[in-house]
Amino acid sequence: MNIFTLIKEDINTIFHEDPAARNIFEVLFCYPGLHAIWFYRIAHFFLVIRLKLIARFISHIARFFTGIEIHPGAKIGRRFFIDHGMGVVIGETAEIGDDVLLYQGVVLGGVSLKHTKRHPTLKDRAVIGAGAILLGPITIGENAKIGAGSVIIKDVPDGATAVGVPGMIIVDKEHKNVSGVDLDHNKLPDPVIEVLHRLEKRIEGLESRNN
Numbered sequence: 001m002n003i004f005t006l007i008k009e010d011i012n013t014i015f016h017e018d019p020a021a022r023n024i025f026e027v028l029f030c031y032p033g034l035h036a037i038w039f040y041r042i043a044h045f046f047l048v049i050r051l052k053l054i055a056r057f058i059s060h061i062a063r064f065f066t067g068i069e070i071h072p073g074a075k076i077g078r079r080f081f082i083d084h085g086m087g088v089v090i091g092e093t094a095e096i097g098d099d100v101l102l103y104q105g106v107v108l109g110g111v112s113l114k115h116t117k118r119h120p121t122l123k124d125r126a127v128i129g130a131g132a133i134l135l136g137p138i139t140i141g142e143n144a145k146i147g148a149g150s151v152i153i154k155d156v157p158d159g160a161t162a163v164g165v166p167g168m169i170i171v172d173k174e175h176k177n178v179s180g181v182d183l184d185h186n187k188l189p190d191p192v193i194e195v196l197h198r199l200e201k202r203i204e205g206l207e208s209r210n211n
Contacts, residue, residue, distance in 0.1 A: 006041070006078070010034055013079040017101060033082030036068035043072035074108075077124070084130075091119035093137070103130035103148070111136045111153075123158070 014021050014031055021027050027034065039062030047055035055072040063069045067086040070076075074090050077098040082088055084104040090096070093116075094108040106128045110118035120134040123141050128134070129148035136153055140146065144156045147163030154169075156162045161170045 003041075007038070009079055010037060013081050013099075017081045018083060032066035032068060033085040033088075036062050036066040036070060036082060036085060036088075037076070037080060039066070040070040040072065040074070040076065043070075044074075044076075047072040074119075093117045094119035095121040097122060097124035097126070097142075099125045101127045103128065103132075105131040107133045107135075109133065109135050120152075 011024065011027055011034070014027050014034060021031075039058060043055045043058040043062070045055075046052075046058065059070060059072050068082060068088045070088075070090045071092040071094070073092040074094045074096070076090075076096045077100065079099045080096055080102075081100075082102045082104075085102075087105040087107075088102060089107045089109065091108050091110050093110070100122050108120045108122075112118040117137045119137065121137070121139045122128070123139065123144070125143045126140045126145070128140070128146045129150065131149045132146045132152065133150070134140065134146070134152045138152065138155050140152070140156045141158035141160065143159045145161045146152055146156065146167070147161065149165070150163050150167045151165045152162055152167040154167070156167075156169055162168065163170065
């Protein structure tokens with residue numbers, strides 16, 4: 001695939017994912033997530049041809065201008081979208097599939113100092129909510145969702161939702177695309193609240209039995 005096709009896909013992805021995008025000029029000049037991806041593609045090219053210092057310098061410039069840090073060694077697929085983006089960090093061995101969506105403040109971090117796979121893998125169509133932190137060589141499955149502010153240290157299966165600190169996996173088709181809109185994070189389940197509701201019902205049942 002040539003570079004012009006990738007650029008066109010990146011632009012079209014913003015129009016598809018962000019209803020606030022009004023025209024091509026606004027997208028080209030006012031979307032730091034788009035700029036960060038383009039900087040990454042250039043830096044990754046230099047890394048592939050073993051010009052590592054240039055690659056890191058380009059990624060450093062990108063961080064300065066966009067507030068988004070993507071290591072040139074990361075592997076990123078097509079139609080990747082970073083919404084808003086400030087504070088996003090993507091580590092060296094992170095792998096991101098096609099049609100993945102990240103919100104601001106997301107960290108794909110490592111937990112090891114070894115020169116091995118140490119950052120998360122996000123499969124196709126994963127959605128990672130604002131401020132979520134994913135640590136280690138874990139895998140987030142296809143169509144999986146991570147709630148805002150969650151800390152994920154274990155694999156998340158395809159189609160599942162993980163929320164909370166530490167992240168708890170919810171595998172429930174009821175919670176899959178509840179609102180019909182993939183970006184509607186306010187309807188993600190809260191496992192802590194659900195446990196409290198079950199305890200409340202249990203207590204009510206015991207009280208009614210005693211009465």
